Every structure is written in C-alpha cells, then in structure tokens.
Amino acid sequence: MHRVKRNERVRVALTLNGRRLAADAEARTLLCDFLRHTLGATGTHVGCEHGVCGACTVLIDGVATRSCLTLAVQAEGRAVETVESLAGPDGALNPLQQAFRDNHALQCGFCTPGILMSFTDYLKRNPHASEAEIRDVLSGHLCRCTGYAGIVAALKDLTKSSP
Amino acid sequence: MKPRPFDYLRPDTIEEAVALLAEYGDGARILAGGQSLVPMLNLRIVEAEALIDISRIAALDAIDDRGQTIEIGAAVTQNKLLAWPQLGQKLPLVAAALPHVGHFQTRNKGTVCGSIAHADPSSELPLALALLGGEIVLKSQRGIRVLAAKDFQKDMLTTARAGDELITAVRLPAANGNGIGRGVGFREVARRHGDFAIVAVAAVAESKNAVRLGVGGLAGAPMVRRIAVDGAEKAVREWAGELEGYEDLHASAAMRRDLFCNLAPLVIEEAIRCTA
Numbered sequence: 001m002h003r004v005k006r007n008e009r010v011r012v013a014l015t016l017n018g019r020r021l022a023a024d025a026e027a028r029t030l031l032c033d034f035l036r037h038t039l040g041a042t043g044t045h046v047g048c049e050h051g052v053c054g055a056c057t058v059l060i061d062g063v064a065t066r067s068c069l070t071l072a073v074q075a076e077g078r079a080v081e082t083v084e085s086l087a088g089p090d091g092a093l094n095p096l097q098q099a100f101r102d103n104h105a106l107q108c109g110f111c112t113p114g115i116l117m118s119f120t121d122y123l124k125r126n127p128h129a130s131e132a133e134i135r136d137v138l139s140g141h142l143c144r145c146t147g148y149a150g151i152v153a154a155l156k157d158l159t160k161s162s163p
Numbered sequence: 164m165k166p167r168p169f170d171y172l173r174p175d176t177i178e179e180a181v182a183l184l185a186e187y188g189d190g191a192r193i194l195a196g197g198q199s200l201v202p203m204l205n206l207r208i209v210e211a212e213a214l215i216d217i218s219r220i221a222a223l224d225a226i227d228d229r230g231q232t233i234e235i236g237a238a239v240t241q242n243k244l245l246a247w248p249q250l251g252q253k254l255p256l257v258a259a260a261l262p263h264v265g266h267f268q269t270r271n272k273g274t275v276c277g278s279i280a281h282a283d284p285s286s287e288l289p290l291a292l293a294l295l296g297g298e299i300v301l302k303s304q305r306g307i308r309v310l311a312a313k314d315f316q317k318d319m320l321t322t323a324r325a326g327d328e329l330i331t332a333v334r335l336p337a338a339n340g341n342g343i344g345r346g347v348g349f350r351e352v353a354r355r356h357g358d359f360a361i362v363a364v365a366a367v368a369e370s371k372n373a374v375r376l377g378v379g380g381l382a383g384a385p386m387v388r389r390i391a392v393d394g395a396e397k398a399v400r401e402w403a404g405e406l407e408g409y410e411d412l413h414a415s416a417a418m419r420r421d422l423f424c425n426l427a428p429l430v431i432e433e434a435i436r437c438t439a
Binding site for chain 1: 164165166167168169170171172173174175179194197198201202204205206214216218262265266267268269271272355356357
C-alpha cells in the first residue's frame, strides 16, 4: 500500500521520454503541472484543466491520457511520453509532425501537442483510420483557431501513406 | 483550477481498499479512471478527505464471461470493454452505447463502473445497466451486497452505495443464442459528440411486438418501461408527460420530453429491425 498524506511531498519516479526521472510532488499535484513546473517539460500545454479541451494529452504506458485528470502520484513507475519525444535528436520531424507541417495543420499551435499525442496512440492501433474515425478521435480536442480542416487533411495524408 | 489537498492511498488488494473505506467512510472517494471525479475535484465541486486509487488492483481489472452474465470489474476501462472481442455478440446494447461515452482519450482511463457510480442522469452506461436489468456488486467489511440497477441509482448523482462500500463489479445479462437481447437500438442528442447527452434513449426488443424502452435525461435516474410496438408513439407521449423532465443550462424540460418523443420511435424501429 502506498500512502501520501495531504501536504506531504513525496518522491515520484517515472520515465519521461525514455529518461528516468524523480522529483517531489504533493498528492494533489496534477501530472500536467508536475511535467511543466517541476520537470520543466513545457511542451505539454494546459487548457481547460477539466478534461474537455485535450491540450494536455500525453501518453502513459503508450495510452493517450489527459494529464490534467491524472495525479502525478498516479504516474509513479509509469512511462510518460510527451510531444518532446516525437522529433528525432537532430530535430527532424517525425511523419505525423511532418504531415501537420505539410498540411498547415497548426495555426497558434496551442492544441497541437495534445492532438499529436492522441494520434500517436490511435494510429498505432488503427494505422488506416477512415476520415470518420479520424474526426471521432479529433472530437476529443478543441482547436480554438478552428483549424480542423488542415488537421483532418494531415491525418488523411498520413493514414493513406501508412504501410 | 487545482484540487484542494487530500490524502492519496493506493491499496494493492480489494481487502486493503475496503479497510481504507471503513477507516475514512464518507470522506473518501474511490479513484479508478478519474474522468468524472478529477474534473469535479479540479473545479472544487467536490472535496475529498482521501482518494483511494484502485486502478492498480489486478483483481478488479477483469471482464469475466460467466455465460448468462458478463461481470466487469471496477478497474476495467471503457476502451478495454469496447475492444473486448465478444462485446458485440454478448452485449450489443453496450456496444452501441459505449462509443457515445466521452471521447477516445477519456475512455482510455474512464471505467465502466466509475460511470455507473457517478450516476449522471443522462449518462449512457447507467441507462444500459437499467435497461438490461443488471446488478452492482458492493463490498465492505460488513460483507457483499448485490443490488439490482433500479435499487442502485436513486437520483441525480445519488446511489444506494454506503460510504464504506466499494463497487467491485457490475454484472450485465448477456444476449443469448435465442435472439433475446439481440435486437437493440440506441440514440442520443448532445450538443457535440462526446458531450453529456441531453436525452439518451435505448431499446431492447422482447419480441417483434414489444420492446423494453429506456430513457436517460428525463428524471434523476434512467427510467425503463415495456412498450408495445402498436401504439408506441402515443404510449411514449403519455410516459414523457408523466416523467416531466427537468431544466438545466442545456435544455428545458419541454425540449427533453420532445427529444424523447422523437428519438423513441427511431430506437424502437432499430431494435425491432435487428431481431428480423
């Protein structure tokens, strides 16, 4: 049994983008804040803080998850992946990112990290997703620039060309 | 916003979880997927003295096909059930309703039992549970209780669960080989796909001539009634009048009744068509 008292700070150890890290958090610290404020991984954006906008979506053990609806202590021992994991060490965009770039699928870019992480999970499960399936998964994200057409175009491009 | 401080407890077994509930009582909240609870904590709509995280208790993470019933453990996520290969065959109503629960991303963490425990009046899974006549298994240090769906959900966000009880599983009757429970229909109206339904309507065909019809969003809990196909529209209108409905930000009571009267014939037709 793991017990954390309110206002107690405990060590949370996890793997972030392949690196093992540990830092202190309170029981109530949200994973999104732990990533950004404590670990300095600011690629993950925080929008609504109640699971609606999808901006904070990350992968936990490969599964797309709202990091604003996850406590840092819940991620103990898990593998967390954020948008920082996508590009190569030389900065080369991965195919998903490249498709977004080619199709002008981002404007202000605030919602982009969450959308990229959602589809990193979803396209692994369903590499040849139909447009209807793409739109269904995209419905878990809000783009306040309303740039959905470009996002759908990027994802269609990618699913068409998937091996 | 950020949640107020609470204790965080992660038991390794069901017994430890139940002991913690006995210790904290009403001050504790069970955390499974957190997709309903954590937003309410973040918005400070609810406060908890302690969160008891059951998501890593392996014994609760199982879908158990017992032939007549399917038992779904409290840590089973909505996407895990949706990906269960037998779902369409065994639980066709749940297969139709589940894609309407939240989004892909929230279904990855949100649990089947959590949605039922939350007891939103227009929520899809409580409606399916009520319509199928399922059961909820509750465990405390005092013993195990099994409650019928209609005895479990009392009112809006209110259930018969006692403060020291853990929902360990939900049991849903499986559709059988004779075609009973095979004919189903499900429709809902929401502002956007994945939002809370304003009104959700579901039907299970009993025969070619009658269905069990269920509606969420017209009362504090899902309501179920047997409706004959002949004269169904009139029967639904009368029922809608009896249920009255409620008003909130999203819809007036009259609009809810109207949505029900318009959705019901479509859902009944779908259910009957599936039995053909």
